[in-house]
Amino acid sequence: MSESILLTDTDVAAVRDAVALLDGWRLEPRALPELGAALGEQGVRALLVTTSDPSLLRSSIELAHARGVPTVVGCADETARRRAVELKAEEWFQLPGTPKEISDRIWSAVARGAGLGSAMAERVDRVEYEQMLYDSLTGLPTLPVAIERSRQLFKERGELVVLYFSFVRYSKIEEIYGWEKLDSVLETTASAVRDFLDDDDLGASRVMVSFTNDDDFIFFHVPASGVAAATDGEITEMTTRLQRHVGAKIEEAHGEDIAALFDIYVGRAHLYYNPKIRLERLIYRGIREAANASRSLEQRERARRVADLRTSLRDRMVYVDYHPIVVASTREIFGYEALARGQMRTLRSPEVMFDVAAEADLIWELSRLCRARALEGMDTRLAPGQLLFLNVDPHDFTDPAFNEKEVTDPSRVVIEITERTAIKDYPKFRERLKAFRNLGYRFAVDDAGSGYAGLGSIANLEPDFIKLDISLINAIDTNFIKQNLVQTMVRFADDHNAMVIAEGVERAEEFKTVQELGVHLVQGFFLHRPQSATAPAPSPVRVASA
């Protein structure tokens, strides 16, 4: 049997003894400059280096790896260890080291050198690439996979219909409720789309689904052989049904507020196979065409909504839901947050309403109407001593019509300011707040902790209430980092004489957790739904006519 050689730059006793422990191994000490050449010699199975010279260490490890020889580094200190790991030495040990340890390291280096190497790199690549082929949330194939799959069918049947589903305002869901919520809404969407397609016959043709990893979906519809491609009429009809189906599923799983927030617009492109044009290019062009079509549909719809908003402002078509805020320990109602909603179906969601208002430069006017409506209900809806939480955008403070005299009993009003909107002129803003404060108004920071800014920006506003961002409350019972963050916020509030409000509490477990964490006030569907005297019937998702 041929001898295994450990090539090394050291001749210390511990290494000699270590090699003696290894059956059939021989030590071959060499001066560092000669190591490179010696690596090519017969029988060299491992390299052990102890040099503290970084460049010599690097070159010897690189040479060894080039020859497929695993390396063990004897490290004098933490820096040397870091370096060894960075250079991807198979093993390391702390100098001087015991013979037993060193021989173990040599063994493990040899094992790792054999077992890992390129095989490991392959496995890592696979884990990395796999997630690029299929969307982890929806399980839908990504675009390259879908194109690959439809290639053959497209060629055979000669035509392909691309449907581009643009889900407008999904990003808003993420902004308000956090990425976890959007993830779960996308999951619901994808599964709704899937079971819709399972049930739908669409002329027995093949439909492929892809997911662009953003908030849009793309369908490839290839007509089955012997069947004519779906007509425009059929596709319009199918998309209408799909929209209803998805909308209903989302409302069922995530509530009306979220369902009312988004719209689906479908654009379509009809492609015909052409051997002169590369198939991928044809498909990508088709996708672009369909996407543009969905966008122009969206534009038209927007113009219509601006008109709706103008009508709403003129006829004061805004109503207010009052969402109870309760004391965490007793569940007693502490106050109500006023949530303005549009009476028109297309403007139900306040986010949509304000989006449209921003486009049409009607923010102040809409804010005035919403405020007036909220204050109107104060005497009829609120019991004595209960507070009204009023959402006010920092922009509103620049509105000359918004002033501290607007309310007869300011001590019962809490003004909620969102942390999300950037406040430009801080000193001036604080000056305005002070005028309000002097009359007895109180302040709440809304969506606290939504940004990365932390507690400093909150302290600046000296709030009486800190309303935690919904994304921190969502599934807080299962995430210990969220619990830690909320705990920090409660401690901060206690130090600053403020109260913490957890909003978006939807499950018993969440309620229990925030109670245990010492949160003072709680708001959410688990305790109460928003109360409204004059709410119109829940609106189904809007259907865009293609």
Added chain:
Amino acid sequence: MHTGDAGLPPILVVDDNHDNAEIIRQYLEIRGYPITVAHNGDEALAVYETVRPAVVLLDVMMPGRDGWEVCRIMKQHPTLGKNVRIIMVTALDAWDDKREALQLGADDYVEKPFDLPTLAKTVQRNLAQMRAAS
């Protein structure tokens, strides 16, 4: 306690410091957990599908692919991602560090330097959470 319970779920310990990894391994192995050790991010990802860990103890400061990147990739795995609890081993003292950790999908963290009972307790509470969820 759990000692000797053959049904305990596998744990993947990722730490570039061999001594640390070894200490954690021994401590948890005595408590009956099947332990696999990886010494860098690539190694951890390479064994991820073989080990199918219930819990990953993930050191953040590693050369090459750091713990954050490994966390993100593991959480996005099509099948394993939803069934793994990731505990970051690091001092997350700033608010934005923790927000970042949340965004990458981390479930919990252990502050460095940690003591082993704390570490074991953290593992236990995450496993309990996982059982409650399933």
